Amino acid sequence: METLSALLYLVASVCFIMALRGLSSPETSRQGNLYGMVGMTIAILTTLALPIVQSYWMIVLGIAIGGGIGYVIAKKIEMTALPQLVAAFHSLVGLAAVFVALSAFYSPEAYGIGVPGAIAKGSLVEMALGTAIGAITFTGSIVAFAKLQGLVTGKPLVFPFQHHLNAALGVLTILLILWLVQSNSSAALWLIVGVSLALGFLLILPIGGADMPVVISMLNSYSGWAAAGIGFTLQNNLLIITGALVGSSGAILSYIMCKGMNRSIFNVILGGFGGESAAAAAGRAGGGERGQVKAGSPEDAAYIMKNAQSVIIVPGYGMAVAQAQHALREMADLLKKEGVDVKYAIHPVAGRMPGHMNVLLAEANVPYDEVFELEDINRDFGTADVAFVIGANDVTNPAAKTDPASPIYGMPILDVEKAKTVFFIKRGMAAGYAGVENELFFRPNTMMLFGDAKKVTEEVVKSME
Amino acid sequence: MDQTQLSNRIVELKAQLSAASQQIDALAAQAAALGHPAAAEAASHGSFFITGLTVLVLACFVGYYVVWRVTPALHSPLMAVTNAVSSVIIVGALIAAGPAGFGFSKIMGFLAVILASVNIFGGFLVTQRMLSMFKKKGK
Numbered sequence: 001m002e003t004l005s006a007l008l009y010l011v012a013s014v015c016f017i018m019a020l021r022g023l024s025s026p027e028t029s030r031q032g033n034l035y036g037m038v039g040m041t042i043a044i045l046t047t048l049a050l051p052i053v054q055s056y057w058m059i060v061l062g063i064a065i066g067g068g069i070g071y072v073i074a075k076k077i078e079m080t081a082l083p084q085l086v087a088a089f090h091s092l093v094g095l096a097a098v099f100v101a102l103s104a105f106y107s108p109e110a111y112g113i114g115v116p117g118a119i120a121k122g123s124l125v126e127m128a129l130g131t132a133i134g135a136i137t138f139t140g141s142i143v144a145f146a147k148l149q150g151l152v153t154g155k156p157l158v159f160p161f162q163h164h165l166n167a168a169l170g171v172l173t174i175l176l177i178l179w180l181v182q183s184n185s186s187a188a189l190w191l192i193v194g195v196s197l198a199l200g201f202l203l204i205l206p207i208g209g210a211d212m213p214v215v216i217s218m219l220n221s222y223s224g225w226a227a228a229g230i231g232f233t234l235q236n237n238l239l240i241i242t243g244a245l246v247g248s249s250g251a252i253l254s255y256i257m258c259k260g261m262n263r264s265i266f267n268v269i270l271g272g273f274g275g276e277s278a279a280a281a282a283g284r285a286g287g288g289e290r291g292q293v294k295a296g297s298p299e300d301a302a303y304i305m306k307n308a309q310s311v312i313i314v315p316g317y318g319m320a321v322a323q324a325q326h327a328l329r330e331m332a333d334l335l336k337k338e339g340v341d342v343k344y345a346i347h348p349v350a351g352r353m354p355g356h357m358n359v360l361l362a363e364a365n366v367p368y369d370e371v372f373e374l375e376d377i378n379r380d381f382g383t384a385d386v387a388f389v390i391g392a393n394d395v396t397n398p399a400a401k402t403d404p405a406s407p408i409y410g411m412p413i414l415d416v417e418k419a420k421t422v423f424f425i426k427r428g429m430a431a432g433y434a435g436v437e438n439e440l441f442f443r444p445n446t447m448m449l450f451g452d453a454k455k456v457t458e459e460v461v462k463s464m465e
Numbered sequence: 466m467d468q469t470q471l472s473n474r475i476v477e478l479k480a481q482l483s484a485a486s487q488q489i490d491a492l493a494a495q496a497a498a499l500g501h502p503a504a505a506e507a508a509s510h511g512s513f514f515i516t517g518l519t520v521l522v523l524a525c526f527v528g529y530y531v532v533w534r535v536t537p538a539l540h541s542p543l544m545a546v547t548n549a550v551s552s553v554i555i556v557g558a559l560i561a562a563g564p565a566g567f568g569f570s571k572i573m574g575f576l577a578v579i580l581a582s583v584n585i586f587g588g589f590l591v592t593q594r595m596l597s598m599f600k601k602k603g604k
Contacts, residue, residue, distance in 0.1 A: 023535040026599040047556045053563030058575050066582025074590035089548045092580040099577035103561035103570035227554045235513045241524040246551040248528030355540030362598040373537050
């Protein structure tokens with residue numbers, strides 16, 4: 001029996017690996033997701049068949065309640081709200097890890113790790129680590145959710161001695177773990193829960209709204225490590241494998257996002273980016289050879305694009321906020337009818353989570369083979385007639401290449417300035433998230449289209465028809 | 466003559482075999498004695514830690530290579546599906562909620578089952594929704 005369940009867990013692990021493997025291309029991805037579901041079903045059924053599981057009503061009830069909630073949320077959620085959703089889901093994994101660890105502490109015999117009050121020391125360490133990471137994931141994700149949902153300001157919240165406080169809490173957690181291992185005391189475990197909850201909260205507070213892609217990826221990673229930690233407690237390889245997969249996936253995504261902003265992970269975690277220091281630098285950057293801002297009308301834009309040969313569309317977070325992706329695709333369809341070559345260029349950190357723009361464009365029925373990543377399309381701007389920047393700013397700012405004093409210096413950018421004409425759809429002249437003014441706005445070949453991204457695009461569409 | 470020799474040899478072998486089986490029984494009894502709860506748990510825990518660590522490190526490598534092959538366009542579904550998959554922690558929750566009777570651990574398990582189920586259903590479904598939107602040109 002034990003061998004059989006171990007084998008089935010192994011099958012489930014392989015299914016999960018296949019699920020991630022499927023995502024290497026959109027064609028295989030749906031099959032991959034199916035593998036994931038099969039793996040999860042196997043894992044659950046195998047566990048239910050274990051001799052320790054004897055009463056089922058509570059389990060069935062729990063799955064029904066949770067499954068019902070999950071189903072409704074997944075069906076109703078707007079694709080623009082995806083980052084919040086993922087953040088909220090991460091918090092659930094974190095909290096579940098804490099609950100499982102607590103129940104393992106109070107009923108260790110169910111998991112075969114000792115008797116209450118005399119749990120194996122190694123298990124206590126693993127349990128405490130799982131609890132701490134789970135609790136940090138829980139509150140951290142809640143803060144991330146609140147910031148993304150706009151419940152609290154997206155601005156970084158910084159106060160004096162913040163980092164000292166966080167470091168102190170971190171050290172305190174380690175001391176509490178040592179105490180727990182020495183004494184098997186339940187007070188120690190509850191204190192670990194409390195301190196870690198506070199730590200997760202404080203860790204994410206100072207991180208600004210546009211750094212959320214990194215934060216979400218990081219929390220994704222944490223939720224994996226929490227699962228792996230619990231896997232050690234339960235002596236279950238499936239949990240360890242899955243936790244490691246998720247953990248490394250989140251870590252890689254964080255790394256990609258950091259590279260997209262040319263910042264180190266420590267810089268992001270320490271937070272405070274886009275605050276006052278950046279604003280000061282912005283004042284200087286804008287000072288130089290400032291030309292005239294040329295504001296255009298949607299009719300002008302429609303005329304120029306219709307007569308262009310190639311147009312590259314650069315969507316950013318502004319497009320997501322305004323829900324402009326459907327209008328944008330209509331515009332692209334009309335252009336294609338006129339024989340214009342239309343492509344989309346996506347910066348790695350566009351949007352509020354990795355790959356967010358791709359999903360929004362796909363939602364608007366943009367074929368994925370028209371959508372390109374930065375390194376694949378950047379040289380095409382030189383031959384493009386029009387770059388149509390909608391709701392993006394910092395990711396096109398040439399200061400990243402030319403001005404070493406700029407906070408975004410060194411960040412890879414989309415070379416929109418190489419196109420013959422650049423349109424910027426923006427609500428106003430406000431600086432981007434990094435607080436840096438974009439010198440492109442003042443170039444002679446740039447035309448600003450002021451207004452809500454969706455409205456402006458709709459007007460462009462109207463004047464094309 | 467050959468036949469008697471052969472039968473003698475068989476009798477000899479039989480005796481040896483029974484002696485060996487007695488020895489095995491004795492060894493098994495010793496092993497069982499050694500495997501008394503406390504000792505067994507401590508021993509199995511120590512060895513599991515190394516096994517688990519091995520599995521963890523190898524799985525990290527698998528994860529590393531698999532995830533780098535994921536196309537950047539599908540990074541959002543990747544996050545959603547890893548989130549769903551990490552709810553495999555439900556395994557721990559089921560063990561907590563499974564035993565007969567009622568108590569604190571069972572309540573914790575029950576709550577964890579709910580949370581993980583939200584994630585499993587929500588995560589896989591939202592991934593499916595996203596993936597179904599990715600279409601090729603002209604389809």
